Each structure stands twice: as C-alpha cells, then as structure tokens.
Amino acid sequence: MIRFHKEGYRIIIIAFVLSIAGILLVEKFIETSWLVITIQIIIIAFLIIILQFFRNPKRLTVLGDDTIIAPVDGKVVVIEEVEEPEYFKDKRLQVSIFMSPINVHVTRYAMSGVVKYSKYHPGKYLVAWHPKASTENERTTVVLENKTLGEVLYRQIAGALAKRIVNYAKEGDKVVQGTDAGFIKFGSRVDLFLPIGTKLNVKLGDKVNGGVQVIAEK
Template sequence: MFHREGQTIILVTFFITVGIILSAQFFVPIDWLRIAFQLAAFIVLVLILQFFRNPKRLVTPNFDEILAPVDGKVVVIEEVEETEYFKEKRKQVSIFMSPLNVHVTRYASSGTITFSKYHPGKYLVAWHPKSSTENERTTVVIHTPKFGEILYRQIAGALARRIVNYAEEGEQVTQGEDAGFIKFGSRVDLFLPLDADITVDLNQKVVGAKTCIATLKSQDG
C-alpha cells in the first residue's frame, strides 16, 4: 500500500517510465544503451514506490507508552531546553529517517491536539544541530492522559521540500494513526516530560507505531 501523498508522483513517474522504456525499445538501436535507459527508468520507479510505501500497522492504544512516531535511527537522547512551546527542560529523543525508511509520521500517543504550527525554513542536513530550529518544520503538541503534554517536531532534511501535517488544534487523535508525511529525507524530534523513562538507546533502529520510546517512571522509585 502506498501513501496518499505519493499518488501524483507515483503516477507521473510510472507514465514517464513507460514512455522511456517504449521509446528506448524503438529508437535506441544499440542494445547495451537501450537496456541501460530502460533499467535506469525502472530503478527510479522502484525507488519512488519504495519511498512512498505505507505499511499497515495495527496498534492497540496504550496510554502508558509513547510509541515511535516514525521509522528510523535514534540519533539524540538528551535533556534540553524546549524554547518554542514549553520554554522549560524536556527529554528530547530524535529519530533520523534515511531515504530508505518509511516516511509516514504516526501519532506517538492518543490525546488532544493543543498546538500545531508550520515553520518555513532552511534545508540543512537533518542531523545538523541547528536543523531543529532553522529548517522547515512543524511543531505539534498532544495532551495525553498519562504524560500530560508531549511535543513532536517534523523536520525537513537536505532533500525534503514539503512537510505534510494532518494535526489540527482541538482534534482528538489515536496512537498509531497517520499524522502526516515528510518527503525525501527528514527527522522527527520528540520532547517528553522529565519523569519519562526512555526505553531506547542511541543508534537503535525503531519502527513507527511499534517501538516503545518511553514509559512513565515507576512510582515506587
């Protein structure tokens, strides 16, 4: 299954691919050159299909867990000052997505959207320290039953030129549901309460709507 945000690109790429393959078949007399053109066009189509894939993931909402909002690799786990919304210290977990990862953004928790804002910006590489504050990005805050408010930020990478964000203020959302899409390379930052127990490690690969990112610290200490 493919994400709706890729439908136009997939169709256009498909017709261009068919056109190149047929044109090469009839107008390129040199065998190796014809095959090279046809193979290159087919590979591009496969890469586009792979990028916009949208695997179904069944989730039983769990208020005690924050799930990974995207597929990728954990590149940051640290305590930071979140300056846009909370204006106080939070635990940050950042996940980097390569072009080979599924790029669907999913809600990390069920709750109510209390803040949703788009920021135009630069296109620094997604792992650059300033990408979180200078790149094109969206900031979304969810009020959750157990964790209070959590914030996630979709950040465009060097290749990305469009972030899709479905979150609207006042909307009730369900953990694991489709929250948006980032086209062609990106990163997502999560900002969690200081009493959250982070359950992933640096450089760990995570799966959106499946890998648990954090739980609440035990009240027993």
C-alpha cells in the same frame, strides 16, 4: 499487498507514465541493444525507488495511555536534555529519529490525546542530523496532551532533500495513537520532547519502527 500513502499517489502516477514513455522511446531512438537495456534498467530502478519511498505498511498499534510509540521509522540519533524554546520554554528530554530516503516516511501519532498546538515554520534545508535543524529548518511543531502523560511535543523537520512536510494535526483534534499524522517527503527527522524523568526504552543508534515500537513510558 503493498499499500501506498495518499501523499504519493500523484507522484507515483507521473513516475509510471514517464517510466513507460522512457522505456518505449529508448527502444525507438537507440539502436545499440546493451545501451537500451542499461537505460531501461535505470528507469525501472528509479520507479522502484519512488514506489518504496511512498509505501505505507499497515501497522498494528497496541494502544496505551502511558506509552509513547515511535512516530516514524528510523534511527535514534539524539537523546539529551535540552531547553525547548517554542512551546514549553523549559527543559525537556529530546529524542530524535532520523529517516533515510529508504525508510517509511509516514508520521504517526506517538500517543492518543488532544492536539493542543500545531504550527508550521518555514526555514532552511540543512541536513536533518545538523544540530540546528530542529530550530532553523522547515518544520512543524505539534503538541499532544492526555491525562496520563501530560503534554508531549513532536516536531517534523525537513532535511536537505525533503521539500514538503505534510501535517494533518489541527488544534482541538482528538487523535488516536498510531494513526496517520502526516508525511515528510524525501529524507527527514522527527524530534520528540518528553517530560524530564520519562523512562526510555531506546538508546542512541537503535533502529525503531513507527506505529508499533514503544520507545518511552511513564
């Protein structure tokens, strides 16, 4: 059975109502049969796109205090050592995962631990793969800490189509690896900032599955 994320319930209901209304109105006001069928197919396709975007497949996470799992589905587009200016203010290993509109957009906690920092930043809507998206786009920054891995930062970043970031992490929360951490609507990216020397299990161009795939370990 297909599961949907709670952030999509309202939009899904509205899409259903508009789709049904559109299908019925087309039949009432348009007499050309091929045109009616064409418009109805377009309406149904639109509804399917909405449904697939908000899907929330159940993922079985194998918990590990020394592992980092992919926080989202998508493609690895950046692996590099960078200066992280907001929280660490030193060099970190950045791993960025880009989500296209057809990916699952649920954000999951990459590790178990305590939320040390959680902050929302308003900003621009540059395309998610733009080099400046990590520091100039609308985004949230969250830092998790556990005894084995220390502190790991992840950043939800809005893209050109993403107009709302949902972040459930609150400072002081104890969170479990693989559980629901939020949602980003309509195309986006997540950056991970790991300690230098962290062993990576992915490379540029790899496609990853959020909540299940180990992408790094101590």
